[in-house]
Amino acid sequence: MITYKSHSKIIIFCPPKKVTGGPEALHQLSDRLYKIGVENVFMHYIPKRKNAKAINYSVYKTKETDSVEDHPDTILIIPESMTFLIKKYPLSQKVIWWLSVDFYKILMEYRIRKQSFFTKLFYKQADKEYYFEDLPNVFQWAQSYRSSVYLKKHGIPDNQIDYVCDYINPSFTENKNVIKKDLNNKKVLYNPKKGKEEISQLIKNSPxxxxxPIQNMNAQQIKDLMSKSLLYVDFGENPGRDKMLRESVSQDCCIISGRNGSSAYYEDLMIPDEYKFDFSESQIPEIISKIKEVLENYSEHIPQFLTYKNVVLNEENVFENKLKEIFRKDNYGK
Structure with missing residues (x-):
């Protein structure tokens, strides 16, 4: 359990200028901690950049710091992409937030591989990396059910894992009015950065x-597009609970997805199995047939997504309550 004291300094490590699900979650964490009365919360961007906070995150309250003091009362929030920092601050309390589990091994191996010959003369990057060792003052947050499965497979006991999931951009939940769909709008929405090979084959076979594609848009523009559309298709890797899947269901889009990453788990993507496919060339006709079926009979299919929508719409409250539990006042020291 994190030992939080009233004078504790909380430092959230984050890559600069990135506009993706992970960095947004880290900014949401700062904002929500301030809202529940936790002070001394700071973003620490690595590598250091001017105007490191992306303009998209201006809705989230943050303060920045350039320094990190290694102290037992300091709490460091470290995304899994930056686990090389774990051993750098032996005295501090460290939380690894597993936002995208696949990035852990990919980036760790990349850091080791890119070392120059001269750097290796002084130290080996591999010795600096985190390998799920039983280290003091290291805590685990799982953003998804899949993350918790991954941690358990690597020897982390269940009682050492806290489930801390972020939430979709507030612009998607601001308007509580009933969403009215144009049933003649047969657009099939997709994220061109995800599942590129699978999507390209589907497009090729369904002219x-x-x-x-959802691209070059801000949150409000994405919301407007989704609120007018009937279907979102996703065959991405989904290393964590994907933001765009959650955004789409918040706007009453039906979903057809693959079974990659977190999408394989009902706990992370709470839609019936008939809308999930193990992608293969032989499955393409069946997937396209399902897409057409949903577009033609949207009113019959959308009730199947209400459970998932309700979970998504409640994530902000769950997130806040979890932070209150972790940083609860009866855990304050003097």
Missing amino acids: ELNWV
């Missing part, structure tokens, strides 16, 4: 469908 009669109107595939629309």
Whole structure:
């Protein structure tokens, strides 16, 4: 358990200028800690950059710091992409937030591989990396059920894992009015950065469908597009609970997905199995047939996504309550 004291300094490590799900979650953490009355919360961007906070995150309250004091009362929030920092601050309390489990091994191996010959003369990066050792003052947060499974497979006991999931951008939940759909709008939405090979094959085999990529848009523009559309298709890797899947269901889009990463787990993507596919060339006709079925009979299918939508809409409250539990006042020291 984190030992939080009223004078504790909380430092959230984050890559600069990135506009993706992980960095947004880290900014949401800062904002929500301030809202529940936790003070001394700071963003620490690595590598250091001017104007490191992306403009998209201006809705989240943050303060920045350039320094990190290694002290037992300091609490460091470290995304899994930066686990090389764990051993750098032996005295501090460290929380690894597993936002995207696949990045852990990929980036760790990249850091080791990119070392120059001269650097290796002084130290080996491999010795600086975190390998799930039983280290003092290291705590685990799982953003998804899949993350918790990953941690348990690497020897982390269940009682040492806290489930801390972020939430979708507030712009998606601001308007509580009933979403009215144009049933003649047959656009098939997708994220062109995810599942590129699978999506390209689906597009190639369905020229009669109107595939629309979600790109170069801010949160409000994405919301407007989703609120007018009937279907979102996703065959990405989904190393964590994907933001765009959650955004789409918040706007009453039906979903057809693969079974990669967190999408394989009902706990992370709470939609019936009939809308999830193990992608293969032989499955393409069946997937396209399902897409057409949903577009033609949207009103019959959308009730199947209500459970998932309700969970997504409640994530902000769950997130806040979890932070209150972790940083609870009866855990304050003097």
